[in-house]
């Protein structure tokens with residue numbers, strides 16, 4: 001859920017009103033030569049492989065004109081990538097524009113420095129572990145400090161980053177949802193070109209490590225029958241929603257279950273563990289799927305269902321942001337009754353989670369159960 005929070009911040013930052021029209025000197029990164037014809041061709045190949053129909057990028061120097069490039073159908077109106085590069089330039093200048101402090105330095109510091117660990121072990125040899133501040137993730141790519149935020153909603157995927165020590169930012173907007181992997185690959189290729197990385201001798205080939213198989217933990221059953229976990233939950237910030245179990249028979253639950261059944265019936269593999277299902281109509285989701293893990297813990301996956309397909313294609317489908325691990329929902333049972341659940345975002349481990357003991361205190365968000373029937 002912290003990732004979802006981050007996403008919210010990411011969206012807010014994109015509509016930041018810029019104080020005045022920028023007049024920039026004509027000095028760009030590499031004099032506007034980052035996107036060479038070779039790089040442009042290799043990016044086009046990535047777009048073809050991943051069925052991305054349009055891409056806009058901006059390479060943003062600390063001062064001077066950004067370099068823009070687009071492929072296929074440009075995302076949105078072409079204005080967005082321009083607006084976003086002004087926002088990135090502001091961050092490269094630590095919140096100062098034309099000698100005017102737009103972002104106070106304490107806000108710059110708290111937002112861009114990490115307070116939680118979002119990725120605790122490197123995913124590959126090119127990236128370090130990753131931290132999370134207020135809306136910005138921070139890690140190291142090939143030894144270079146990168147501050148970024150990525151996101152995806154229906155129809156588009158984005159990644160906005162800046163390298164505070166290298167005075168350059170990269171904005172990537174793609175036409176296509178669930179494109180976190182190729183968008184990161186493209187963003188990294190642009191950083192490689194802007195910083196002349198990988199131009200030296202090829203890195204040594206490291207023998208593939210044998211995958212370490214951790215002993216699978218024993219799955220513990222739910223403390224109470226699944227239907228005891230259905231019902232209405234509320235949080236002052238996130239609002240109120242109702243989880244259905246397969247035995248919930250209200251009209252609402254019949255519709256929720258029918259909508260999930262429609263998309264699950266055409267999936268090659270639907271989850272086989274017990275599930276709690278809810279409607280959750282928001283900008284980037286329509287429903288919530290909670291899949292039982294162990295004990296009173298469920299994996300909570302915000303998702304968008306299209307039970308009647310989209311447009312003229314009526315094939316049901318589901319779309320959820322790939323790469324987002326989902327959040328863990330840990331339910332609390334007191335005196336034989338479910339009283340609520342705490343949400344723990346993705347891999348993020350906040351200090352709170354290491355030092356406090358009760359679910360309610362450790363959780364990033366706490367939902368009270370307010371009604372039993374689903």
Ligand SMILES: *[C@@H]1O[C@H](CO)[C@@H](O)[C@H](O)[C@H]1NC(C)=O
Pocket residue numbers: 049050051
């Ligand atoms: C791209 O589209 C083609 C045709 O619809 C499909 O077969 C292929 O799986 C898609 N590739 C990806 C990476 O989604």
Ligand SMILES: *[C@@H]1O[C@H](CO)[C@@H](O)[C@H](O)[C@H]1NC(C)=O
Pocket residue numbers: 098099
């Ligand atoms: C910012 O302040 C410096 C030092 O006072 C001055 O030299 C410079 O012209 C100012 N720049 C702008 C854009 O006002």
Ligand SMILES: *[C@@H]1O[C@H](CO)[C@@H](O)[C@H](O)[C@H]1NC(C)=O
Pocket residue numbers: 105106107108109110113
């Ligand atoms: C975070 O904000 C607090 C309160 O304004 C400030 O004292 C502190 O220096 C900030 N931290 C950073 C890293 O900027």
Ligand SMILES: *[C@@H]1O[C@H](CO)[C@@H](O)[C@H](O)[C@H]1NC(C)=O
Pocket residue numbers: 184185188189192
């Ligand atoms: C992009 O992905 C390709 C294929 O997986 C990989 O060979 C290449 O190293 C990646 N490039 C970057 C800059 O991550």
Ligand SMILES: *[C@@H]1O[C@H](CO)[C@@H](O)[C@H](O)[C@H]1NC(C)=O
Pocket residue numbers: 252255256259279305306307308
């Ligand atoms: C079920 O799906 C239909 C079609 O997308 C939608 O209009 C309706 O709101 C959904 N209802 C629930 C309760 O999920």
